[in-house]
Each structure stands twice: as C-alpha cells, then as structure tokens.
Amino acid sequence: MTVKFALAFAAGALLLLGIVTNVPQAEAAHFATAPRKAPQPRVQAPSLDGRLGPLLNPFLDDGAVFQQRRENPDNWKPQEPFDLSGPAPSDEVVRNAIISSVNYVLERQNPNGSWDVELTGSILSETADEAVDAVAITALCGIALRQHVKVDPARVQAALDKATDFIVGRVIRGKLSTKIYYAVWRYSWGLKYLTGEFQATKDPVRREELKSCARRMVQSLINMQLSNSEMPRMDRKRKAKMSSRLKATAMPSEMGLIVKLPTDDDYRGGAEVTGLLPGSAAEKAGFKVGDRIIMAEGVKIENAFDYYMLATEWLGGQKVQFNFTRPGEKLLVKEVTLPPVWPGYMGIKVGNGTGQGPTVEEFLKFSPSKKELKIGDAIIEINKMKIATLEDYRKAEATIMPGNKVRITFMRDGKKKTETVEATPAPEGTFGFGVEEEDKGDDGGVVLSEVPEGSPAESAGMQKGDRLIQIDHQPILGLDHFIDYIGTLAGGKTVKCKLLRDGAVQEVECLLAPIALPGDPQFDLIIDGQLRVVAGEVLKGGVAEKAGVKQGWIVTKVNGTPTPTLREFLPFWWSAGFAAGDEVTFTFMMQNGKEIDVKIEFQKPVYKEEIIDVGGWNYYPMGVAASFCSAATLINLYNVQSVMGLKIPKEVLASGANMLESLRHVDVANGKTECYLYSG
Structure with missing residues (x-):
C-alpha cells in the first residue's frame, strides 16, 4: 500500500494557501549511490489532471509525468518559409560543392578514424561537449560520405572503414555510457550508420561484426527508453528486482572468475581468465587461468565488459552455461549452478572497542539485533568463534547466512551475556x-x-x-x-x-x-474538508493496524512537530524524507478528542512492474521524451530490424509509437495543420 492523498479540490486550496510556487526537479544524478529520499504522498486532484505529485514531493522528477500540456498548442506561430526565389544553382555548382565538402571531411578525419565536432564550424562546436561526442559526429560524417562515395571511391571507402573500426571498437569495449546527456544520439546515429555499412558490404566477417555491434547499441537504446512512470523502464525493472530480493527470494550470487580487462589491441574474442577466487564456484567447476569465456547463457562474450555486465544479473541457485576455449583443447562447455552467497545481516556497526572486543557503535537500518544488543556492548564470541579484534569479527560475520541463528556473547556493564539473533537477508x-x-x-x-x-x-x-x-x-x-x-x-x-x-x-x-528505500507506514493519508491530514484506509495485518491506528484519526504531530493542517505537514514531510526502517511517531486525535502517540516502523515497499504503455527517448535517460528524438530512434530501430534481422521487442516499438501518437496534434487555427508537439 503506497502513501497517498485524496482530495478533489486540494490543488486549488494549496495554491490559495501559497504553500508551493517553485518545485525543485530531481537531480540528474538520481541514479547514483547516494541514499534516495522516500517517495512523498501524492494528491489526486482531477482539477489539475492528477499532477500534484511534484507539489508533495520536491524530489520527484516532474518531467517524468507524461503528456501534460503546459501551454495551448494552438498558440504557436508557423515559421516563415525560407525565401527560395531566384535562379537555382546549376548542376555543376552543386557537384563542385559536394566534391569540395567530401574533400573537406576526408582531410579532417583523425588517425583513429573519428571526426571532431569542430568540423562543423558552427554553433554546434560551441555546445559540442554537451550535445555530441566523437561517435555521434563520426556516424554523421560516415552517413554523409556513404551517400557520396562515388566522388572518390578509394579514399571514401578507406575513410569509412576506419570510421567503422572506431565506432565498433568504442562500443565493443564498453566505452559508451548511456547515463550521460545526449547519449541517445551516439546510439541512434551510430545505429543508422552501421545499418548503412551493413547494406554496403558483402564481406560476411564484416557483416557479423557490424551485427554484433548493432545488437549492443539496440540494447542500450532499449535501456534508455523512458516510460509513463518516474524512471526509465530498465531502472524500474531493477527496482522490482530489489523488492523481490528483500522478500528473501533469489539473491545475487558470484561466479568467482577474474578476467582480463580490454585494451586497445585486445578487446575481441572472449574474456580471458586471469584469476579464480579461492573456494568459488569457478574454482570448484574446474576453470583455469588462460581459459577464454566466449559465451554465457547464450550471450556472446567479446571481453571483460560483456562478462562483468552479465554477471551482475546472476542469482543464487541459477544454472549458467559457459562456452569457453582452453589452450590446446577444443571448445568446452560447462554448466555451473551458482551458490547462494548473499550474506546474512546483523545490522550493526562495530569499532575496535576498548580491549574486551569489538564494540557495537551503531544499529543500521532494518537491524535484527536491536532488541538483543545495546550500544557499547563488547562482542567476544560469535557462534563459538573467539572475537578479540575487528578482523576476527569480520571473519565471523562472513560466515553468517540469511536465516542463521547467531549466538552472540558480549560484555555489558562488566557482565558476560549471551543472546541469539536470527540473521536476515542483507539489504542492498x-x-x-x-x-x-x-x-x-x-x-x-x-x-x-x-x-x-x-x-x-x-x-x-x-x-x-x-x-x-x-x-x-x-x-x-x-x-x-x-x-x-x-x-x-x-x-x-x-x-x-x-x-x-x-x-x-x-x-x-x-x-x-x-540503501535507503522509500518507506511505507501501511496506512493511507488523506485530507479532510479542513485540510487536516487524516488516516485513511489501514492495511489489514500491517504495522499500522497492529499499532492500533484507526481510520479517521487526525494527524496532529509527526515526531513531535505540530502538523495541524496540510500547510504545516508538507514542509516537514519533505524535509524528513522518511525511509524504510525509520521509526516515526504519529500523534493522532481520536474520535473522542483525545490524543494518542503511535510509533510505526516504515516498511519496505513492494515495486510491481506494470505494463509500459507510453515511452519514448530524450536527450538524457530521464524526464519527458521529445518527439524528434523518439521518432528518429524508432525509425532506426525499425530499420535495423528490417536490414540486419535483429529482433526488437514488440513492447519497445509499441511503447514508442504510442508516445508519438499522444503528441500528434491538429492545429485548427493554422488550417488544420497536422503536427507533433515537441514533448509532453
């Protein structure tokens, strides 16, 4: 059950009260590792198309709410057409201009096959660091040269071969992040260029290389696709996975292979094993230093980037089939069942202590040890393992698995005590x-x-x-x-x-x-006619019901801070940023007029992967999709599917098409001109 607010006229009331006039946007680096703020309650307000989430949550990426018309699209003024009057240039003039342009581009190609943005000599050069990079501009130059290869076939083809090697090398080595501004252009334009080169060559080896590279670029574009949600579709998928892990289902595992990093001269043909972790699944399965992994789970492995990216998805109990080569032997195949290695969690931070043993300094979120231990306890034994130093503690801690009954002996106030704590699965x-x-x-x-x-x-x-x-x-x-x-x-x-x-x-x-996951108090918060925050539906069997919360009780304080109305409640809620594991004291006014304090530990949320209906692409993998970014990307995805035979998931294409359809507009004021809005 999510925290939510419901009041049809809340939007107007909030604006009249002047609570919020400026709502900060989510920071662009929201995917980084800094703990995230809890998702804030939302008002459902039909009068503003339900878009009061940003008012209640200053950390919400407002742009992620799709297709909200900020301006009347009929108010736009058509641009005056260019003046094309006068005589057209002759064929010879056009031909000479093309030849001059081709030579200009060829002369400015870098030794590594790329081109620089300064080539344009225009405003693009001024914004190049933010707008494009070498891959994007190289793809554009390559597309142009392919169209005019007949100007100088030998020179142009040699330049195109170098450009292709540059782009393929960058992609295969994993040097193109999807998490930077304008990343969509490097992948979209790059994909268009590779598709054209695939059509132009008959060399089967080159075609396979181009297809392999294009497959990676397609996956990256899929990863960047937005959704009618608050995050890119692949980020939502990871959230759902995190939630399932916290319910003690399949947990991340580790194979134990260490592989050679790609270099400029060696980044194709598999990931070479350079080491094995002692006691790991890889060592037990008989892998050796020098083996070269060329496929895992049916996915081609070109180098360490492929292998390590794939390995982040593996879970305990999963069977993974490896295809690999070994010097002096034929192709080998092994199927390995990955062990459950995700650790148990005691939820305590310990320090060196004062000589008796490592001392409990702090309880971490979701700690299962809060009731049995206290700050200052000196741990001297864990499951009969003697603990004298911090290193001893870490060795003992490493043996604890989820569900283990951990017997802890410690010193408190000069007395020796023993308690048993059941370890839980560690949070991320x-x-x-x-x-x-x-x-x-x-x-x-x-x-x-x-x-x-x-x-x-x-x-x-x-x-x-x-x-x-x-x-x-x-x-x-x-x-x-x-x-x-x-x-x-x-x-x-x-x-x-x-x-x-x-x-x-x-x-x-x-x-x-x-990780600070958003918290759920397991009861709804609604607003009454006097703009007071009131307990709505209480989740049956949840922590709020067990604590005695009743529907209709009025929230008067939160952690001792008075919140008589929504005006006081909102700023406090924003600044608090309550997360799962936080203990929050609500002061309620009951129906009899008396107040009661109720302490509730916010619970871990459950994320569900909903069907994606609307999702295009933007300069950056968050926010509102732009129509031209999305249209260009869709065209290139359809094209690569048709030309190379790469299968694009139907839901990806349908989602993008739905987004474009939602931006279609007929402008009655300008002769019923059919157009597309820039963005939602």
Missing part, C-alpha cells in the same frame, strides 16, 4: 556518494562528484574527484557497469576500494550502509 548497500555523469575518459572507474558529510564514503576517507577503479576483486569498467554492480553489494558489508587520486592509487575500506 550504498557508498552514499554521487558520481560524475559526463566522463569521456578511458581510465575506467567512476569519478566521485560529491561525498556528503557522514556518508559511508566520507567515513572511509573518500574525496570529491577520486576515481573509484576497483571494489574488492572487481574492477569498475565505467558508469553503466558501476550502476549495475552496486546492486550486487550488501549493506553492512565492508569492502576494500582502490581509488585514483592525483595520479596515485589509494586503498580504503568502506562499510556500506543499507
């Missing part, structure tokens, strides 16, 4: 830092854009500007890989990190905090 973890979205370098890793005070990263000694290049044994290959990989890290776990700072490698240890 977070470093609490933000990451740079625009990272055009080839150094790998991610650059820290902010390290908030009190965050796990700050406590570990990380700094703004550090480049995180490795977590435990896992190299970080870039932003996309990092975003997927952090979903495999458990809260409450200490990880060893390698950082690049001022050209030198630094090593730190970081205790990951449980």
Whole structure:
C-alpha cells in the first residue's frame, strides 16, 4: 500500500494557501549511490489532471509525468518559409560543392578514424561537449560520405572503414555510457550508420561484426527508453528486482572468475581468465587461468565488459552455461549452478572497542539485533568463534547466512551475556556518494562528484574527484557497469576500494550502509474538508493496524512537530524524507478528542512492474521524451530490424509509437495543420 492523498479540490486550496510556487526537479544524478529520499504522498486532484505529485514531493522528477500540456498548442506561430526565389544553382555548382565538402571531411578525419565536432564550424562546436561526442559526429560524417562515395571511391571507402573500426571498437569495449546527456544520439546515429555499412558490404566477417555491434547499441537504446512512470523502464525493472530480493527470494550470487580487462589491441574474442577466487564456484567447476569465456547463457562474450555486465544479473541457485576455449583443447562447455552467497545481516556497526572486543557503535537500518544488543556492548564470541579484534569479527560475520541463528556473547556493564539473533537477508548497500555523469575518459572507474558529510564514503576517507577503479576483486569498467554492480553489494558489508587520486592509487575500506528505500507506514493519508491530514484506509495485518491506528484519526504531530493542517505537514514531510526502517511517531486525535502517540516502523515497499504503455527517448535517460528524438530512434530501430534481422521487442516499438501518437496534434487555427508537439 503506497502513501497517498485524496482530495478533489486540494490543488486549488494549496495554491490559495501559497504553500508551493517553485518545485525543485530531481537531480540528474538520481541514479547514483547516494541514499534516495522516500517517495512523498501524492494528491489526486482531477482539477489539475492528477499532477500534484511534484507539489508533495520536491524530489520527484516532474518531467517524468507524461503528456501534460503546459501551454495551448494552438498558440504557436508557423515559421516563415525560407525565401527560395531566384535562379537555382546549376548542376555543376552543386557537384563542385559536394566534391569540395567530401574533400573537406576526408582531410579532417583523425588517425583513429573519428571526426571532431569542430568540423562543423558552427554553433554546434560551441555546445559540442554537451550535445555530441566523437561517435555521434563520426556516424554523421560516415552517413554523409556513404551517400557520396562515388566522388572518390578509394579514399571514401578507406575513410569509412576506419570510421567503422572506431565506432565498433568504442562500443565493443564498453566505452559508451548511456547515463550521460545526449547519449541517445551516439546510439541512434551510430545505429543508422552501421545499418548503412551493413547494406554496403558483402564481406560476411564484416557483416557479423557490424551485427554484433548493432545488437549492443539496440540494447542500450532499449535501456534508455523512458516510460509513463518516474524512471526509465530498465531502472524500474531493477527496482522490482530489489523488492523481490528483500522478500528473501533469489539473491545475487558470484561466479568467482577474474578476467582480463580490454585494451586497445585486445578487446575481441572472449574474456580471458586471469584469476579464480579461492573456494568459488569457478574454482570448484574446474576453470583455469588462460581459459577464454566466449559465451554465457547464450550471450556472446567479446571481453571483460560483456562478462562483468552479465554477471551482475546472476542469482543464487541459477544454472549458467559457459562456452569457453582452453589452450590446446577444443571448445568446452560447462554448466555451473551458482551458490547462494548473499550474506546474512546483523545490522550493526562495530569499532575496535576498548580491549574486551569489538564494540557495537551503531544499529543500521532494518537491524535484527536491536532488541538483543545495546550500544557499547563488547562482542567476544560469535557462534563459538573467539572475537578479540575487528578482523576476527569480520571473519565471523562472513560466515553468517540469511536465516542463521547467531549466538552472540558480549560484555555489558562488566557482565558476560549471551543472546541469539536470527540473521536476515542483507539489504542492498550504498557508498552514499554521487558520481560524475559526463566522463569521456578511458581510465575506467567512476569519478566521485560529491561525498556528503557522514556518508559511508566520507567515513572511509573518500574525496570529491577520486576515481573509484576497483571494489574488492572487481574492477569498475565505467558508469553503466558501476550502476549495475552496486546492486550486487550488501549493506553492512565492508569492502576494500582502490581509488585514483592525483595520479596515485589509494586503498580504503568502506562499510556500506543499507540503501535507503522509500518507506511505507501501511496506512493511507488523506485530507479532510479542513485540510487536516487524516488516516485513511489501514492495511489489514500491517504495522499500522497492529499499532492500533484507526481510520479517521487526525494527524496532529509527526515526531513531535505540530502538523495541524496540510500547510504545516508538507514542509516537514519533505524535509524528513522518511525511509524504510525509520521509526516515526504519529500523534493522532481520536474520535473522542483525545490524543494518542503511535510509533510505526516504515516498511519496505513492494515495486510491481506494470505494463509500459507510453515511452519514448530524450536527450538524457530521464524526464519527458521529445518527439524528434523518439521518432528518429524508432525509425532506426525499425530499420535495423528490417536490414540486419535483429529482433526488437514488440513492447519497445509499441511503447514508442504510442508516445508519438499522444503528441500528434491538429492545429485548427493554422488550417488544420497536422503536427507533433515537441514533448509532453
């Protein structure tokens, strides 16, 4: 049950009260690892088309609510047409202009096959860092040259071959993040270029290479597709997965293979094994250093980027089939059942203590140990394992699995005590830092854009500007890989990190905090005719019902802060940002006029993957889809499906088509001109 508000005239009342006039947008880096704010209650207000979510949640990406007309589309003025009067240029003039342009482009190609945006000599050069990158401009130059290859067949074909190698190399090496501005153009224009080259060549090897590269680009465009929700469709899928993990279903696992990172000279033909984690599934299955993984789960593996991205999806109990080569042997096949390795969770932060043993310093969110332990307890034994140092504690902690009954012996007030705690599945973890979205370098890793005070990263000694290049044994290959990989890290776990700072490698240890999931008090909040916040429907069997909350009770305070009306309630709710695991005290006025305090621990939400009806593409993978971005991308997806035979999921094409259809408009004031709005 989600937190929600219901009042038909709330919109007008809020505006009259002047509660909100400016609603901040969600930060562009909302996908980073900083703990997220809880989704705030929403007013359902038919008078404003139901769009009061942003008023109640300043962290909500307002643009994600689709197809809301901010202006009257009939008020636009058609642009005056260009003056095309006068004599047309002769065929010879046009031909010479084309030849001159082709030579101009050919002369400015870089040795690596790319072109730079300065080539345009126009306003595009001024905005190039934000608008396009080398892949996008190289694709555009390639498309133009292919159209005029007859000007100088030998020179043009040689330039196109170099351009193709450049684009394929960037894509196959995993050097094109989807999480930066204008990423859609590098993939959409790049896909159009590759499709044209596929048609132009008869070489089967080259065609297979182009098809493999195009398949990756298609998947990236699918990942960037927006939805009629508050996040891209693939982000919603991950949210749903997170929710299922928290219900103790399938949890992330690990194979234990360490593979060679791609280089400029070696990034095709499989991921070469360079190491095996002791006791891992890979070691037990008989893999060896020197093996080269070329396929897993039927997915082609070109290099470490392919392998590590795929590995972030693997769960305990899953069977994975590997195809690999071994020096001196034929192609080998192994099927490996991945072990359940997701740790159990005690939910405590411990320090070195004063000599008796590691001391409990803090209880983390969702801690199952709150009732049995207290701050200051010195742990001396876990399941009969003697604990004298912090390292002893970590070794014992690593053996705890979800559901284990953990027997803890500790010293409290000079007395020896023993308690038993049932370990729960660990929630996902977070470093609490933000990451740079625009990272055009080839150094790998991610650059820290902010390290908030009190965050796990700050406590570990990380700094703004550090480049995180490795977590435990896992190299970080870039932003996309990092975003997927952090979903495999458990809260409450200490990880060893390698950082690049001022050209030198630094090593730190970081205790990951449980990710701050939005919380659910398991009762609805509604508004009465006097704009008072009132308890609505109470979830049967939920924490609110068990605490005694009754429908119709009026909320007068939250954590001691008076909230007599919505005007006082909203600012407090915004600033509090309650998350799952938080204990919140509501003061209610009951029907008899008396007040009662009720403490409720916000519960973990359950995300459901709904059917996607409307979803296009934008410059950046969030916000409102733009009609021309979406139209261009759809055309290129249809084209690659027709030319290369790559299958595009029907729901992807249908969702994009629905978005465009929703933007179609007939302008009565301008002769019933049929047009498309820029965006919703």
